[in-house]
Amino acid sequence: MRIGELATRTGVSVRALRYYEEQNLLASERSPSGQRQYPDSAVDRVQLIQQLYAAxxxxxSIADLLPCVVNGEATPELIHRLSAERDRIDSRIGDLVSARDRLGTVIAAATANWRTGQHCRLQ
Amino acid sequence: MRIGELATRTGVSVRALRYYEEQNLLASERSPSGQRQYPDSAVDRVQLIQQLYAAxxxxxSIADLLPCVVNGEATPELIHRLSAERDRIDSRIGDLVSARDRLGTVIAAATANWRTGQHCRLQ
DNA sequence: CTTGCCTCTGACGTCAGCGTCAGGTTTTAG
DNA sequence: CTAAAACCTGACGCTGACGTCAGAGGCAAG
Incomplete structure (x- = not known):
């Protein structure tokens, strides 16, 4: 498929797809006239890239790790890299959970005091 | 305390603290000569700001929500905002968890196949 | 054949959260 | 009193993941 179709099928902009290629995240064949051609598997690939960006x-880092994730180019060093990234994601999750809980507490207190007295005193 | 001490006590740069003030996240009294003066409570405040940035x-958004979180300026609209942000954090957590799990699967497969055959085939 | 949409390659613009430098004042230590 | 350290206000720089515009070529339909 061409780049426009890949864009609509993934919900990613054409510009972003060209950027991914520039960053060596997403290769493409070229038609004789120079237009990009993607296989169907590119849809999954793009979604994987999005997921890692979201993380x-x-x-x-994505460029370094994709060969391992997709093809299984598994050197000990890459595996170590993967573990490090996973641990970083884990600690980010911890941060987010504590932030969410804090907001949860505030919301509970605020709604309670809203119903009673128009004002709350926290902390 | 002055800005330098607040910086060392929070681990945040002086530049960042001035930026927070510029963004109306952190107020300061001024000495006659114009230097910023912070109460002890500013330490907690800065850490809260950091936590919300980390989220x-x-x-x-932080500027909008801080009055509610700190003083309890709880209008229904602000409470709604808080809930929306909490939900966004929740879905971010979901994204991160699935990304982490995906990396976990890859790591497990890669280490296993590394021990046996030098290569793995995933997906 | 031409109209209209898709695609191409540069290349500059944007936004957030600061870093950093310049040039000047204030506070503190000796 | 003086030198060093801390502080002040601009103001420009930086990074990443794109948005956007310019100018030109490609391609199916009528």
């Missing part, structure tokens, strides 16, 4: 990984 | 909230 906070920068392009460079 | 992915932009300055503007």
């Amino acid at each position: 906070g990984l920068p392009s460079k | 992915g909230l932009p300055s503007k």
Whole structure:
């Protein structure tokens, strides 16, 4: 398929797809006239890239790790890298959970005091 | 205390503290000569700001929500905002968990196949 | 054949959360 | 009193993941 279709099927902009190629995250064949051609598997690939971006990984890390995730180019060093990224994600999750709980507490207190007295005193 | 001490006590740079003030996240009294003066409570405040930044909230949202979180300025609209942010954090947590699990699967497969055959085939 | 949409390659713009430098004042230590 | 350290206000720089515009070529339909 061409780049426009891949964009609509993944919900990612054309510009972003070209950017992914620039960052060596997503290869493409070229038609004789120079237009990009993608196989169907590119849809999954793009979604994987999105997921890793959403996890906070920068392009460079994704580029390093994709060969392992997709093809299984597993050197001990890459496996170590993967573990490190997973641990970073884990600690980010911890941060988010504590932030969410804090907001939860505030929300509970605020709604309770809203119903009674128009004002709450926290902390 | 002055800005330098607040910086060392919170682990946040002086520049960042001035930026927080610029974004209306952190107020300060001024000495006659114009230097910023902070109460002890500013330490907690800064750590709260950090926590909300870590949760992915932009300055503007934090500025809107801080009055509620700190003083309990609880209007129904603010409470709704808080709930919305909490829900966004929740879905971010979901994204991170699935990304982490995916990396976990890859790591497990890669280490197993590394021990046996030098290569793995995933997906 | 031409109209209209898709695609191409640069290349500059944007936004957030600061870093950093300049040039000047204030506070503190000796 | 003086030198060093801390502070002040601009203001420009930086990074990443794109948005956007310019100018030009490609391609199916009527």
